Amino acid sequence: MKYIANIIRILFLALFIFLLANGKVVLWLALFGVSFVVTLIFGRVYCGYVCPMNTLMLPIEWLSKKFKLQTNKTPRWLKNGYFTWITLVISVSVMLLSKRLLHIDLPVLPFWLVISVLVTLRYKPEAFHNLICPFGALQRTFGQFARLSEKVDKDVCIGCKLCEKACLSHAIVVSSEDKKAVINTALCHQCTNCRQVCPKSAIHYGKHGI
Ligand code: SF4
């Protein structure tokens, strides 16, 4: 499963680079638009398997940990969650103004690609995914209504927190009250990392809320 997921990610990254090299990155934005419908049904699979930023962040996260560059801290000014909406407004404004005033399609995605790599060198991936990424702000909005998602069988969960540690987007948390894991579909990228480490096989993909 892990290898298949990585092959899918690499294929989409190659498609992104191909479109970028041929000046057609605007087609990627069309793909992103379609992803909202997909998110409403299948959850944030765009973020987990298609997004070039996420694909690059995976090895960068590994490197950051290996060379002990990563910190658990998150800058205080990011914590209120507003910044991700500010980045969205700035990104859309830059795209619209460059089109109207300069008559060019200014690709903002490559810019955010560089930022995602730089941020992940120092901070946990959840900082970029949940607090900075302008595209993530929209994906979160649609993700909370996902019809299908990874979900936890509370009767089986023993609250060991292994899933919490494996999740790169802080989408699964063991409740301090009942000691059972819960997945937040707004944050979940449907990557299955949690499912792969669960010693009780308590996590499955299926209809959300049932
Ligand atoms: S890894 Fe499995 S058993 Fe452990 S807390 Fe997560 S869902 Fe529960």
Ligand code: SF4
């Ligand atoms: S580790 Fe589990 S909860 Fe976290 S993003 Fe992946 S599938 Fe979702």
